[in-house]
Amino acid sequence: MASKSIIVGVGIPMIIVGALMAWLLAPIEGDLQNQIELIGSTIGILGVVFFISGLFYTKEPKIV
DSSP: OOOHHHIIIIIHHHHHHHHHIIIIIHHHOSTTHHHHHHHHHHHHHHHHHHHHHHHSOOOOOOOO
């Protein structure tokens, strides 16, 4: 059972922000272009990791 709160609340926004940083913000900056691309790509990759972990998330049953 997937966790929609992890996917929608964390994974997708991180992917979007990372892509925007890498594609739109990096070309504007002259000297810091490589660093901004690296940070944007890292945020996007972490967003994909959260997205996938949200797909495989299951709650543990309570032990009585």
